[in-house]
Amino acid sequence: MRVRVDAQRCQGQNRCYALAPEVFDVDDLGQALVIATGSIPQSLEARVRLAAANCPERAITVSDDD
Amino acid sequence: MTKPAPPPQAPVGDWATDFDLAEPEYNERAVEIWSDLRSRCPVAHTTRYGGAWLPVRHEHIRQIAYDTEHYTSRGVVVGNLRPIVPGPAGAAPPITSDPPFHGEARRLLLPAFAPKRIALLEPDIRLLCQRQLAKLGSVSAGDQIDAAVDYAQQVPGAVMARLLGLPETDHELFRGFVHDLLEGVNLPEDEMARRRDRFDAYLDEQIAAHRRAPQDDLTTFLSEATIDGQPLAPQHVRGTIALLLLAGIDTTWSLLGSSLHHLATHQADLKRLRENPSLLPTAIEEFLRAYAPATMARLVKQSHDFHGHAFQEEDWVLLPFAAANRDPEVFERADEILIDRAVNPHAAFGLGIHRCLGSNLARLELRVALEEFLARFPSFEPGDEAVRWSVGQIRGPRRLSLRLLEVQNPIAPETTIPRTEYTRSRS
Ligand code: HEM
Ligand code: SF4
Numbered sequence: 001m002r003v004r005v006d007a008q009r010c011q012g013q014n015r016c017y018a019l020a021p022e023v024f025d026v027d028d029l030g031q032a033l034v035i036a037t038g039s040i041p042q043s044l045e046a047r048v049r050l051a052a053a054n055c056p057e058r059a060i061t062v063s064d065d066d
Numbered sequence: 067m068t069k070p071a072p073p074p075q076a077p078v079g080d081w082a083t084d085f086d087l088a089e090p091e092y093n094e095r096a097v098e099i100w101s102d103l104r105s106r107c108p109v110a111h112t113t114r115y116g117g118a119w120l121p122v123r124h125e126h127i128r129q130i131a132y133d134t135e136h137y138t139s140r141g142v143v144v145g146n147l148r149p150i151v152p153g154p155a156g157a158a159p160p161i162t163s164d165p166p167f168h169g170e171a172r173r174l175l176l177p178a179f180a181p182k183r184i185a186l187l188e189p190d191i192r193l194l195c196q197r198q199l200a201k202l203g204s205v206s207a208g209d210q211i212d213a214a215v216d217y218a219q220q221v222p223g224a225v226m227a228r229l230l231g232l233p234e235t236d237h238e239l240f241r242g243f244v245h246d247l248l249e250g251v252n253l254p255e256d257e258m259a260r261r262r263d264r265f266d267a268y269l270d271e272q273i274a275a276h277r278r279a280p281q282d283d284l285t286t287f288l289s290e291a292t293i294d295g296q297p298l299a300p301q302h303v304r305g306t307i308a309l310l311l312l313a314g315i316d317t318t319w320s321l322l323g324s325s326l327h328h329l330a331t332h333q334a335d336l337k338r339l340r341e342n343p344s345l346l347p348t349a350i351e352e353f354l355r356a357y358a359p360a361t362m363a364r365l366v367k368q369s370h371d372f373h374g375h376a377f378q379e380e381d382w383v384l385l386p387f388a389a390a391n392r393d394p395e396v397f398e399r400a401d402e403i404l405i406d407r408a409v410n411p412h413a414a415f416g417l418g419i420h421r422c423l424g425s426n427l428a429r430l431e432l433r434v435a436l437e438e439f440l441a442r443f444p445s446f447e448p449g450d451e452a453v454r455w456s457v458g459q460i461r462g463p464r465r466l467s468l469r470l471l472e473v474q475n476p477i478a479p480e481t482t483i484p485r486t487e488y489t490r491s492r493s
Contacts, residue, residue, distance in 0.1 A: 011421035015182050015411070018347070029176040030426070053409045056417060 001040045002063050003048050005032045009059035016051040017058060023048055032059070039065050085112045085120050087144065087361065087384070093455040097401065100389040103481055115144050115251075118363075118382035119375065124393035124413075127385050128372065130364060131417040137364035138164050139420065143459060144363050144382045145251055145258070158309035159302055161420060168419060170293050171302070178284060184426040187225075191431055194224045195438040200476035206471050210449040213439075213465035214323045221435045222318035226311055232272055232284025238313050243268065248316055249458050255332060269304045284310065302382035310424075317359050318428050320462020321414075322435055324357035325350070327463050328403065330448045335405050338445055342435045343437065349405035350432050355412035356403045361459040361460050362416065385468070387413045388461065445472035 003023065005016070012030030016023075023036040023044060040048050051061035078086050081099050086092065092099065100122045103110050110120040116131045121127055130137055140156050141149045149157060156162025160171035177183065198220045202211060211217070223237045232240065243265040250258060273289060280286045288303045297307075329336040339345060366381045377383065394400040415422035422428065449467030456464050 011418065012176070012180075013421055014426060017181065026181055028171065028180055030180045035400060050408060054411050056411045056413050056415075057421075058411075 001045050001048065001051070002065060003034055003036070003039075003040055004061050004063075005034055006059045007031065009057045010055075011057050011059075013056050015054040015056070019051040019054060020044065020047040024051065025063070073143065075429075082107045082110045083112070084114070085110045085118075086114050088290055088458055090457050093457060093461045096386075096388070096461060097392065098390060100386065101401070104389070104393065106303075109373065111375070115146055115376060115382055116143060116148070116380070118384060119372075119377065120384045120386065122386060122389040122393075124390040124396045127387065127390040127413070128417055130372075130383055131385055131413075134165055134419065136367055136370055136377075138367050139168070139364060140164070141365050141382070142362050143248070143251075143472075144384065147255060148365060148380055155299070155302055155305070157301075158305040158312070160423075161309050161313065162305070165419065169328055171306070172419075174291055174293065175306070178187065179426060180288065181426045184430055186435060187427070188430060189230075190228065191221075191434045192438060193224055194228070195221055195435050196477045198224070199438060199442045200478055202476070205470060205473055208467050208469065209473075210451075210467055212451075212465060213326045214319070214463045215467045217439065218322040218326065218435075218463075218466070219319045221322065222315045222431060225431055226314045230272075230285050230307060230310060231276065231281045232285070236268075239268070240265075241315060244312055244315055247312065248460055251398070251458060265308060269307055273300075273303060273307070314424050314427070314463070316355050316456070316460040318431055320359035320456065320460055321353060321357060321428070322432060323463035323466050324359070324461075325353040325432070325436060325457065326439065326468065327448075327466055328353060328357070330446055330466075332403070333447070335403075336445070338405065340440060342463060343440075345406060346427075346433055346436060348407070350409045350429065350436070351410050351412065352403060352405050353432075354414035355391040355397070355407070355410055356388070357462070358391050358412065358414035359460050359462050360414070360416070360422075361386040361388070361461070362420070363459070384459075385416075387416060428430060442474050443468075443472065444472050444474065444475060446470050 010032050012026065014030060015027055016032050017026045021039065023034060024032050025035045047061055049062060052062050078084050078089050082103060102131065103122045108121065108123045109126065112118050121130065131179065132240060139162055140151060142161055151157050154167035155171065156165060160168050163171050198217055202216060205211065223241050224234065226238050227234050246261040251305045272285060277289055285307060289332055291298055340347060362385045364383045366377045366379055369379045370377055392400045414426040446468045449469045451465060451467035453463050454465035456462055
């Protein structure tokens with residue numbers, strides 16, 4: 001699974017960082033970024049999906065590995 | 067003023083065609099009113115305030131919050147007059163600013179409110195809460211307290227005084243200003259102007275004192291801040307400080323009160339949180355969803371059609387985020403309060419570019435204030451006096467009588483609370 005944050009949509013609500021800090025971080029302006037590189041380990045997939053479902057700005061997209 | 071004076075206020079007949087947020091009935095019965103409007107309307111209208119609209123569906127509220135082309139934030143609190151402010155900033159940047167100036171005014175403040183910076187404040191906030199609980203004095207099981215006045219209201223005021231470096235003893239004073247401005251929509255305009263002038267004079271005095279003796283606080287930070295190398299205009303500095311007081315106190319106070327009210331009236335949830343405190347952050351998100359305190363307004367820039375409704379230039383449009391949060395099209399079991407709700411993309415802090423700048427601070431205050439309250443009072447139930455709700459765009463209990471069923475000794479904090487380096491510390 002892969003995950004992406006759309007920087008245009010993200011308004012720094014920080015739900016993703018609270019729910020899955022292993023995968024998301026926030027910068028000095030509160031903007032989210034994905035810190036996990038490459039494919040998301042299976043053990044974190046459920047939490048990444050939860051983070052995406054909790055983003056009020058609908059800024060997080062998850063997709064299957066190509 | 068661009069619209070004629072409003073007709074004298076009368077009780078609301080039909081909420082779909084004649085709503086009024088300044089009627090006490092609105093906040094008391096809000097959940098029923100939204101649900102009724104959602105099924106038969108779903109964009110209510112009133113001719114009061116020179117014309118205003120109230121959408122209640124998530125999709126509509128979302129659409130307007132994201133659309134800065136058709137709507138301006140020049141006015142975010144409904145009144146009988148439209149604010150006249152020259153320039154891009156509006157009276158209280160960034161909340162009253164539109165793009166592109168909004169982005170600059172907001173970027174300036176973002177670092178001070180970013181999650182990692184805010185997390186540093188936890189020990190200070192905890193001490194402020196403990197001190198407030200100690201101030202209740204010797205209470206024992208069976209006694210009643212007003213949790214809205216004696217606790218929920220005190221915490222955010224004390225936190226904002228600290229962040230802004232305002233004298234802690236002024237806390238009553240500026241809470242009075244905030245109340246005057248937020249709950250006085252239908253007062254005569256000259257009375258509102260007098261209240262605004264008093265608030266401005268107070269803030270000017272504080273800013274001047276900080277210029278003479280700079281401190282490690284947000285007032286000093288704003289007085290020294292620049293945009294494109296230019297210091298901020300004095301009205302910008304004052305407007306932003308006023309905004310932080312206006313936006314940071316009644317909102318947090320309201321949600322803290324609503325959360326305590328919920329727990330008093332839902333003993334199973336109270337028991338569950340007592341036994342499993344790690345559920346608290348999830349429960350707070352659910353309280354934010356269901357009791358979202360803030361309704362913001364916009365003004366229509368140019369007349370246009372909105373899903374069959376003729377929005378006129380300078381009409382008010384309200385954004386009741388709590389109504390969006392209870393829309394069954396977006397939330398399952400929307401009117402039930404499930405403190406372990408896992409999927410909860412609520413809009414309590416707004417949507418789009420004006421997303422609450424204080425959301426990380428508000429979440430921290432709410433968690434710490436509830437943890438400390440539950441530590442001192444593990445068990446409580448509704449007291450004898452009925453809950454009294456606020457009037458206007460910020461919804462929450464203003465009187466909340468609780469009967470304490472179990473009381474722990476207060477933790478006596480030191481009288482002076484050490485100040486965590488915050489605004490200037492950059493690691
Ligand atoms: C539970 C507590 C709170 C709630 C529910 C809340 C809600 C909101 C909402 C809905 C907005 C969006 C305004 C709009 O769309 O026009 C907003 C903006 C804002 N809030 Fe909060 N707020 C809370 C606490 C705070 C605190 C503690 C602070 C500050 C210290 C704060 C500062 C601000 C500021 C500065 C803005 C304007 C941001 C901008 O325009 O870019 N809020 N808040
Ligand atoms: S939850 Fe959404 S809006 Fe919030 S920081 Fe994450 S990506 Fe950004």
